Amino acid sequence: MSRRIKGLVEFEDDRGAVMRYIPHANGGGLVAPGARVHEDAWLDRTAYVEAGAVVGPGARVGAGSWVDVDVVLGPGVQIGSNVHLGARTRVGARARVGANARVGQRVSIEQGAIVEADGVVRDGAVVESAGRTRRAGYGQAA
Known part of the structure; x- marks a missing residue:
């Protein structure tokens, strides 16, 4: 259930x-209190x-995407549609994450890196x- 009150969505x-x-x-897009989203x-x-x-x-964060708790997106990052970025993930400047990607917690995506759709x-x-x-792994969803 949701409702809107003077710009607030609950x-x-x-x-x-x-x-x-x-x-x-x-x-x-919907921003929780305590998050910081640049005006640009x-x-x-x-x-x-x-x-x-x-x-x-x-x-840019695409349709249906979820930027979880304490995630940091650098300048110029492109997040596709229906992406989940797990808690405490870091995405470097100009990196891209393709549509429907699932990124775990505490992941580091370096500057300019690409996670495929x-x-x-x-x-x-x-x-x-x-x-x-490096570490833990990366693959395609089944």
């Missing part, structure tokens, strides 16, 4: 907790940015700018 989750979001001026960033109206997250200038990056992995991944 949702009740499955446990009955009320989650509050504020639409971002550029695209209308663009969030699709169906994208969510959770508390503690930081979205840098020129970053439908990619899966496990918790704690490092995605290098040449497309190589």
